[in-house]
């Protein structure tokens with residue numbers, strides 16, 4: 001499981017600024033769709049030794065200002081879900097009554113605390129931290145979220161107690177036949193996840209009972225179909241069919257994110273009767289951000305009129321344009337309609353996500369894309385895209401080398417992704433493009449190349465120059 005870090009503090013101390021820094025993906029993201037990352041509260045992060053999840057919260061005021069109950073509740077919930085809390089204070093404004101209030105909340109509810117003195121750029125660590133010792137949260141750590149000062153050092157401290165655990169979802173299986181395919185089933189409460197899972201594994205199979213207690217644990221259900229091993233990661237808790245209705249599901253984004261992390265493919269379930277809600281959009285955005293192969297399932301398709309169905313389809317197009325890469329399947333988990341289409345779609349998505357892409361083929365496709373539709377001029381100079389190679393699997397990362405690549409417009413990036421997607425049949429998986437400008441990466445390393453590699457390099461450079 002990924003460590004979960006909550007950011008708490010009074011308003012305006014810089015929680016969201018730090019959140020953005022901690023969750024900023026190092027790879028260029030699939031695409032920048034407006035609205036997708038606005039006001040996000042949860043995020044995947046990778047800065048420092050191991051990956052983690054971060055929760056941003058609204059600021060808790062206190063003291064004379066009075067206490068906003070909703071904010072306190074939100075913060076208490078975050079502390080409950082988190083393994084560690086970063087209590088943020090403002091090094092420029094100094095200690096306030098609200099800080100005392102937040103500290104008390106943290107001392108009571110947090111499993112582990114770190115005191116972060118933000119806005120400390122240009123301030124000596126000892127001076128910035130001095131007055132905050134009294135909060136009883138240990139040694140103050142001075143940072144600047146806005147400028148990025150000492151953030152890596154902070155995360156080294158915070159993450160030192162956690163280990164990377166078994167996060168092998170990114171790795172290709174050692175033996176495709178031996179290893180099970182891990183599938184997370186996620187979605188809002190009541191969309192029909194449990195009914196769907198019961199359908200998938202067979203009605204009379206021994207079912208696992210949800211462990212009462214934490215909101216973070218998901219249940220894992222191994223099963224086999226057509227000599228293929230699967231593991232379903234259920235975030236709802238599985239019941240005997242007769243008991244499904246007795247369950248009031250506790251929805252936790254953290255639980256869903258942990259399941260997404262462990263899975264190789266995600267089945268995201270929507271409810272045709274409810275349409276696409278805000279919560280759906282943010283959950284789907286996080287699946288994309290994590291780069292997981294995805295099948296989008298719209299459940300409760302039975303009993304809808306033709307015009308209702310059209311309405312739902314249109315809404316999916318309109319609200320989820322960033323998911324145009326994923327296969328969409330409409331089902332009725334209740335009646336079992338089209339449930340049989342699911343595992344084949346999952347397999348297709350997984351194969352696409354783990355496909356090997358040859359450098360020559362990628363470069364050829366890049367060249368033909370550029371010929372058909374050249375990148376724009378930037379201040380009179382054309383952006384040059386010279387060659388491409390694969391930088392990762394699940395999701396596929398395509399690295400493009402060239403000049404002025406930082407100027408490639410978003411629309412052109414999408415054009416390239418679509419070209420690669422078509423050419424290499426990458427339906428079902430996000431695709432990441434990363435650009436590298438400037439020097440030939442082989443330069444300076446030339447004496448380290450074997451003769452065969454050297455030959456390959458020469459051939460490649462020749463192609464590229466043409």
Ligand SMILES: Nc1nc2c(ncn2[C@@H]2O[C@H](COP(=O)(O)OP(=O)(O)OP(=O)(O)O)[C@@H](O)[C@H]2O)c(=O)[nH]1
Pocket residue numbers: 009010011012013014015016017018057058059060118119120121143144145146147
């Ligand atoms: N100088 C300086 N300003 C910062 C730093 N971090 C954040 N700020 C600024 O402080 C202001 C508040 O930042 P936010 O990140 O929105 O603060 P917040 O804690 O999320 O606020 P609420 O969500 O309202 O509780 C913004 O104007 C930021 O630009 C920093 O390290 N140094």
Ligand SMILES: [Mg+2]
Pocket residue numbers: 015016017057058059
């Ligand atoms: Mg904020």
